[in-house]
Amino acid sequence: MPEMEAVKPLLAQFKDERANLIPILQEIQAAFSYLPEEALRRVARKLHVPVTDVYQVATFYRCFSLKPRGRHLVQVCLGTACHVRGGDLVLERTQTETGAGLSGTSPDLEFTVEPVRCLGCCGLAPVMRVDRDTFAHLDQAKVRGIVNRYHPRRKPATVDKIAASPEKVRS
Numbered sequence: 222m223p224e225m226e227a228v229k230p231l232l233a234q235f236k237d238e239r240a241n242l243i244p245i246l247q248e249i250q251a252a253f254s255y256l257p258e259e260a261l262r263r264v265a266r267k268l269h270v271p272v273t274d275v276y277q278v279a280t281f282y283r284c285f286s287l288k289p290r291g292r293h294l295v296q297v298c299l300g301t302a303c304h305v306r307g308g309d310l311v312l313e314r315t316q317t318e319t320g321a322g323l324s325g326t327s328p329d330l331e332f333t334v335e336p337v338r339c340l341g342c343c344g345l346a347p348v349m350r351v352d353r354d355t356f357a358h359l360d361q362a363k364v365r366g367i368v369n370r371y372h373p374r375r376k377p378a379t380v381d382k383i384a385a386s387p388e389k390v391r392s
């Protein structure tokens with residue numbers, strides 16, 4: 222498995238201590254955009270822990286994924302405020318525009334699309350977040366322009382963006 226060649230030097234940076242489990246998984250996640258099964262086995266061998274312990278940690282934290290993830294994380298809010306203003310339609314269009322469909326991740330690994338329960342800025346519903354950027358007052362027609370901004374081979378369109386964390390957004 223050629224990608225496992227990249228795991229060797231990565232593991233070599235760490236001592237064989239259980240305390241290094243999470244930092245090692247973070248490195249692997251960053252390198253591959255997910256945690257390949259064989260990499261998890263190698264981590265278990267290196268740290269002398271059961272592979273089930275490694276899986277437990279890998280599946281507990283949302284920052285880790287056992288499946289390949291897209292370069293951009295798109296979170297579409299389906300909380301109550303967003304839902305009643307058409308959040309489900311925004312999600313549907315986002316799944317189509319990114320190519321992620323119902324599988325969650327686009328075949329070109331550019332996008333992973335996730336429905337979420339609340340992004341903390343309900344007054345701006347419907348809302349979606351792409352990586353750290355928040356987009357407000359959405360409808361289906363605005364989705365393509367937003368997706369195109371992040372796609373390397375598409376022409377970006379001008380879209381109002383609220384470049385702030387939800388805490389900084391007034392709702």
Ligand code: FES
Pocket residue numbers: 298299300301302303304338339340341342343344346347348
């Ligand atoms: S319900 Fe969508 S931001 Fe709160």
